[in-house]
Amino acid sequence: MNVLIVEDEQLAVLKLTKLLAEVAPHLEVAAATASVSGTVSYLENNPAPELIFMDIELADGQSFEIFERIHVPAPVIFTTSYDEYAIKAFKVNSIDYLLKPIKKQDLAASLQKHQELYAIRKTTEMPAFAIDSLIEQLRRQVHPTDYRSRFLVRHLSQWVPVNVSEIAFFYSQDGTTLFRTVANQKFPVDYALDELENMLDPKLYFRANRQYLIHIGAVQQIHSYFNNKLKITLKPAADDEVLVSRERAADFKKWMGK
Structure with a gap:
């Protein structure tokens, strides 16, 4: 040979x-x-x-x-x-x-x-x-992907730069994508969650479900939920229940360090 x-x-x-x-x-x-x-x-x-x-x-x-x-x-x-x-x-x-x-x-x-x-x-x-x-x-x-480090968002009549490290989670609401900062400020962003998922470091952000993309530092508590789902408590608190499906539960636990 x-x-x-x-x-x-x-x-x-x-x-x-x-x-x-x-x-x-x-x-x-x-x-x-x-x-x-x-x-x-x-x-x-x-x-x-x-x-x-x-x-x-x-x-x-x-x-x-x-x-x-x-x-x-x-x-x-x-x-x-x-x-x-x-x-x-x-x-x-x-x-x-x-x-x-x-x-x-x-x-x-x-x-x-x-x-x-x-x-x-x-x-x-x-x-x-x-x-x-x-x-x-x-x-x-x-050659790892160059992930986004900040977003420029509109606030009233101004444009405000927000570092990714300040963002607790992204979420979809009534057809609009928004994010919540660690300081509990809310801003709209011009990207869908699917797009954001590719822009952000997967070591830091996890797609919990179709509505939420969460930062690892925002996870406060993890609860067992019916049908082998997980219920996540975030800080700051989300407006809705944040659930991780049974199919993604194992990946989520691994992401959190299990």
Whole structure:
């Protein structure tokens, strides 16, 4: 089986090559490339490898740029120094990752996973590697979204800047979206809750239901409610009951730190 290593540090190439020789001597390292452009050129002008080990940070950019330029014809095992938590999102299906410094047992496990997937694909009709969506997840993890930090809202005849850290919750009322500040001031805002949900840091704001998007600091009490729902007491107090559905209750508890 031919393997391509995409890595811009020569020492890392040598270490991985040595580990592969120990763990899987049947693998042959066909080549090593050190950049986005070099990898694109290699894949365009050489027979496709059967497996690619690919570092995220390369000499001239980040490796997911390769997928934007050409079709990558082989499954990929990413090698990276990024924290494990940050990249769990793309450790699914045909994509795997190895956290540097690479350990022999982790390398063996990744190769075993690849072999099992490869064997399945030889005997059954399976969809192509879901690389596009996984790379997009990786992009979002490596370059987190720039979340909104403030809103400019109208108050009487003035425009008032309000920092997101001052907003206890957003809510929908009679077709209008508003927010309540920690100081219990109320302002309308020109976005729907669905839009706001994408603008705000999900570590800080949770969509409790169709009507409320709440800040974690505004949650004062959590009560069990009938049909396995949760009832939330906010500060400042909301005008309506704030309920979390049975389907979202587990996610809410996890968000709160359970």
